[in-house]
Amino acid sequence: MPTRTVDYSLYLVTSRALLPPGQDYLESLEASLQGGVTLVQVREKDAGTKEFLDIARKSKDLCARYGVPLIVNDRVDIALAIEADGVHVGQEDMPIQIVRSILPPGSIIGVSCNNVEQARQAVESGADYIGIGAIYPTATKELTQPIVTVRGVGAILSQLDGSNVKAVAIGGINSTTVLRVLHGAVSTSCRALDGVAVVSDIVASDRPEEAAGRLMQVLRAFREGTSSRCGLALENRPPTDTRKTLLIDQIASLLETVRSRKPLVHQITNVVAATQSANVTLAWGASPIMATAPEEMPDLANVCDSLLVNIGTLRQTEGMLIAGRRYNATYKPVVFDPVGVGASQYRKGVMNDLLNAWAPTVIKGNAGELAVLAGSDEAKSRGVDSFGAGFKDPASFVRSLARKERCVIALTGPKDYVSDGDVVVELSNGHPLLGEITGSGCIGGSSIAAFCAAASTDPGPVPGRPVCGDMLLATVAAITSLNVAGELAAARADVAGPGSFLPALIDEISLLRPDVLKSRLRLDFI
Numbered sequence: 001m002p003t004r005t006v007d008y009s010l011y012l013v014t015s016r017a018l019l020p021p022g023q024d025y026l027e028s029l030e031a032s033l034q035g036g037v038t039l040v041q042v043r044e045k046d047a048g049t050k051e052f053l054d055i056a057r058k059s060k061d062l063c064a065r066y067g068v069p070l071i072v073n074d075r076v077d078i079a080l081a082i083e084a085d086g087v088h089v090g091q092e093d094m095p096i097q098i099v100r101s102i103l104p105p106g107s108i109i110g111v112s113c114n115n116v117e118q119a120r121q122a123v124e125s126g127a128d129y130i131g132i133g134a135i136y137p138t139a140t141k142e143l144t145q146p147i148v149t150v151r152g153v154g155a156i157l158s159q160l161d162g163s164n165v166k167a168v169a170i171g172g173i174n175s176t177t178v179l180r181v182l183h184g185a186v187s188t189s190c191r192a193l194d195g196v197a198v199v200s201d202i203v204a205s206d207r208p209e210e211a212a213g214r215l216m217q218v219l220r221a222f223r224e225g226t227s228s229r230c231g232l233a234l235e236n237r238p239p240t241d242t243r244k245t246l247l248i249d250q251i252a253s254l255l256e257t258v259r260s261r262k263p264l265v266h267q268i269t270n271v272v273a274a275t276q277s278a279n280v281t282l283a284w285g286a287s288p289i290m291a292t293a294p295e296e297m298p299d300l301a302n303v304c305d306s307l308l309v310n311i312g313t314l315r316q317t318e319g320m321l322i323a324g325r326r327y328n329a330t331y332k333p334v335v336f337d338p339v340g341v342g343a344s345q346y347r348k349g350v351m352n353d354l355l356n357a358w359a360p361t362v363i364k365g366n367a368g369e370l371a372v373l374a375g376s377d378e379a380k381s382r383g384v385d386s387f388g389a390g391f392k393d394p395a396s397f398v399r400s401l402a403r404k405e406r407c408v409i410a411l412t413g414p415k416d417y418v419s420d421g422d423v424v425v426e427l428s429n430g431h432p433l434l435g436e437i438t439g440s441g442c443i444g445g446s447s448i449a450a451f452c453a454a455a456s457t458d459p460g461p462v463p464g465r466p467v468c469g470d471m472l473l474a475t476v477a478a479i480t481s482l483n484v485a486g487e488l489a490a491a492r493a494d495v496a497g498p499g500s501f502l503p504a505l506i507d508e509i510s511l512l513r514p515d516v517l518k519s520r521l522r523l524d525f526i
């Protein structure tokens with residue numbers, strides 16, 4: 001029998017217990033189908049066999065009218081009895097090979113997977129699809145296994161490389177989280193989800209048709225916006241021979257855009273570099289607001305243009321958690337600076353909590369910091385500083401970390417490397433004095449946040465990306481402009497060392513002219 005094409009995009013898992021009071025199960029199911037649900041699984045954990053059979057049969061008839069396949073949870077006997085399109089099993093249920101031997105040829109068989117090994121086994125045993133979860137903690141199902149998190153999905157998807165096994169994510173996915181899940185859950189080989197499975201966002205809604213419609217809109221927008229390059233390299237790239245000239249023009253032009261747009265840059269940063277970060281932000285022509293209280297994050301996310309989260313002197317992380325989520329929800333850039341993350345287990349734990357809670361647009365760090373993020377021991381750190389020779393192949397390192405973390409990665413040092421998972425730009429401007437003042441990395445983060453704000457564009461009514469605009473360009477422009485200002489400051493007659501360098505640097509940032517910037521830029525695509 002030819003393999004049939006199944007649309008996994010919006011996979012509804014039913015649960016009568018979650019229906020709003022007075023809502024009829026079949027009416028709700030029909031409304032969801034009208035809203036665009038593409039696949040349905042009947043899951044009724046507490047129903048007796050007779051009742052389950054009845055619900056499954058009625059659901060099957062209804063789905064058939066909409067041309068939507070129906071899958072039965074766990075119960076192979078019920079699937080056979082109602083001639084369902086397939087069965088979904090858990091890890092403790094009947095093994096896939098046995099299910100396959102019982103069901104008619106061509107049946108869809110899916111299995112829940114919580115980790116890489118389970119996904120490997122699913123492929124080996126001939127599953128049609130895997131349900132990866134739970135992505136978030138959810139009240140719908142009692143969790144017996146660890147939360148996968150959005151950042152954990154990529155490694156599981158990698159197991160599907162070379163197979164025809166499809167994948168959906170499940171657990172806590174709703175219209176607020178769906179874009180984060182779709183965008184964040186992609187393997188380093190660019191394997192994305194085939195769909196998302198949703199329970200309460202649709203079933204518990206008074207208007208299931210609208211709930212399903214909202215999810216479908218985001219799914220469509222995501223696919224349209226990310227048809228190539230994993231959805232990371234956001235803008236169309238020019239041909240190789242002209243792109244360096246074009247990039248240099250774009251950098252100079254973005255410097256002017258920062259000054260003309262005067263973005264408001266919200267910064268949650270450390271107490272060491274806070275004042276110089278605010279001054280540098282002003283010197284670029286942007287406006288800083290340094291604010292940490294969790295209570296004010298919703299208001300600030302509405303009025304500010306971008307967010308910087310710097311963990312240099314961690315005290316309370318609640319504001320950081322809320323802020324990132326809010327800026328994601330308003331489609332504004334979020335820059336993350338994991339200062340000194342190698343210094344303590346606490347910092348590392350906080351970094352992971354933050355990155356699991358929200359999507360960074362850019363992560364910037366020195367070699368020691370990014371090595372901790374990547375789980376590599378190629379570069380070392382001591383406190384907030386990186387030491388040693390660093391990465392043997394920094395270009396490959398940033399490219400693969402960008403793919404893994406699904407954002408732009410900026411690796412700083414004597415040379416800087418910026419990647420969006422596709423291209424890598426090597427930046428050779430700068431001056432050793434930048435390494436001799438504290439917080440030069442921190443002001444780099446503030447600068448990136450200002451340039452990202454200036455580069456961000458209107459996401460439109462149904463955004464298919466967490467942020468719109470060329471964030472690779474913004475990151476490159478910010479770092480390299482700062483480094484050129486550093487060269488100009490270091491060359492001044494009144495600069496005798498690190499003490500006089502910092503004020504001169506702030507002056508040179510505010511004085512930097514686009515033509516001077518262009519003439520001094522030293523960068524290359526790798």
Ligand SMILES: Nc1ncnc2c1ncn2[C@@H]1O[C@H](COP(=O)(O)OP(=O)(O)OP(=O)(O)O)[C@@H](O)[C@H]1O
Nearest residue numbers: 366412413414430431432434435438439440441442
């Ligand atoms: N030796 C150097 N030569 C040229 N530029 C440098 C040098 N060292 C650092 N820089 C520049 O200084 C900036 C900060 O980079 P660095 O890697 O020192 O950050 P960091 O270690 O995070 O700093 P900090 O912890 O002090 O905030 C970057 O723009 C980088 O290009």
Ligand SMILES: Cc1ncsc1CCO
Nearest residue numbers: 270272312313339384439
């Ligand atoms: C020195 C220092 N300690 C915590 S943050 C910071 C600023 C440079 O990263």
